[in-house]
Amino acid sequence: MKIFTKILNGNCAKKLKELENDSVDLVFTSPPYADQRKNTYGGIKPDEYVEWFLPISKEILRVIKPTGSFILNIKERVVNGERHPYVLELILAMRKHGWLWTEEFIWHKKNSYPGKWPNRFRDSWERLLQFNKNRKFKMYQEAVMVPMGDWAKIRLKNLSKTDKIRDESKVGSGFGKNISNWTKRDMVYPTNVIHTATECNNKNHSAAFPESLPEWFINLFTKKEDLVLDPFMGSGTTIKVAHLLKRNSIGIDIQEKYCTLVSTIIDQKEDLLFKKSKKNETNKKPRG
Amino acid sequence: MKIFTKILNGNCAKKLKELENDSVDLVFTSPPYADQRKNTYGGIKPDEYVEWFLPISKEILRVIKPTGSFILNIKERVVNGERHPYVLELILAMRKHGWLWTEEFIWHKKNSYPGKWPNRFRDSWERLLQFNKNRKFKMYQEAVMVPMGDWAKIRLKNLSKTDKIRDESKVGSGFGKNISNWTKRDMVYPTNVIHTATECNNKNHSAAFPESLPEWFINLFTKKEDLVLDPFMGSGTTIKVAHLLKRNSIGIDIQEKYCTLVSTIIDQKEDLLFKKSKKNETNKKPRG
DNA sequence: GTTCCGCATGAATCGATAG
């Protein structure tokens, strides 16, 4: 099984034109938010954000497979004490151009940026918007099942303490039966709220999101040898995870240094895969 | 201190006209979602939702104080496999009519039990949209401070049955010691993600949300003797909590049976307060 | 080999000050 990883350096609106129609299984990306990343993307103004993003979303719509999914990680800024509506406007605009707004996952960032303001608490969540070309898309739900977590444990404990069978009728819909099934299994399906901490430990290169985020969506929407695309690659978290999970991938970034960096890392990993017998040459802490 | 609780029976668009300008400190409500509660509100169609809600939101804008807040609990339905955009359109429309969209809190319903559909996981969150008349509004942030900014941990601390279970993957390792650390540590401000278990304790009538939800916002945005309004009262959770927290309140509902029921409950509680020889201070720190 | 403490560091936001 040979996996390819393509890194393209340039403006993604242009570079996307080089890709074929209906060829990508999953687009997972986190574009620069409005007024952020000024040094690299020129800091798109909130009022111009939709206009800036629409041409890119059109290209993504072209290159994605009818069965593919587009996950867009984005959050609106506060402007003059108010949430700026550009994300809402973007969703509506993308729908007009043919995208289906299938779902909105919530990424709950447990360690969000600190701060206290008179009118506001810390913003600790971001949107993960799912768009599709078609009502029928591929989704491998079993790939992201989780060990039965807090919910089930607490729930089961409470149930066992009180009575199991009586109260179920009120809640309805065979609640009790399902419960007993779940106790036999160890895995349950997750919900549409994902909680992960942001990684603040990278000394060399800060990633916008932790690896577990693209990992979850790559497992959910692709299988091995499928094609993953990140048109705003940045430090390459998506691409690296895709490679690790044996998915083909294409990353695009406007900054050459990121492209070089990610290429190097991917090459190193390929090397490691080859030399898998000698596992101790990594930069991991040598025990003793 | 004499607290009043007014229950109005009728269509809220009309009944709201009886209220005075700039008189309400907090509106907390959960309107019927599109296509829900067909028997009472005629099952508003998603496509007509904005049109239906706008006259009501205008009245709310009129009666709310310049320093007041409007918390709208709402979530869009899935229609034909796609999230319907009526909530997004509503936010944009309300902004055009003068509302400020200050914040979007996320209510994470932690114990909504797992479930799945072919293309969809369990939906375990809802929007709590905050709208304001003015950039300057009242917010009593200290009233909702928590020991270490995570509600889940609070819950774990309070639930002595389950105090061995940790929210995340970190198991073992002196969990009990950590608990004692939490109690020593100072109070911190929460974030804009609210975790609450969905309570299933209402025997007679299903409430849209647990009491802890309006409690949090009433504590955050009002002080004692302020006025709380819920124009879609339903089973009256908001009104009951407001009364408990010594806030004046007005509840409106189109169904007479709800109005009668809530009135009865409030009266009963007043009786209890009398007979209990006023030993009723909660463990919350009193304000004002 | 553990456990514990100290420290740096984030897709931030507000209000004040300066041009």
Next chain:
DNA sequence: ACTATCGATTCATGCGGAA
């Protein structure tokens, strides 16, 4: 009046060094 920049605020996390 409007934009641009700066300082103050604040907390979960994971690392490294120390007991």
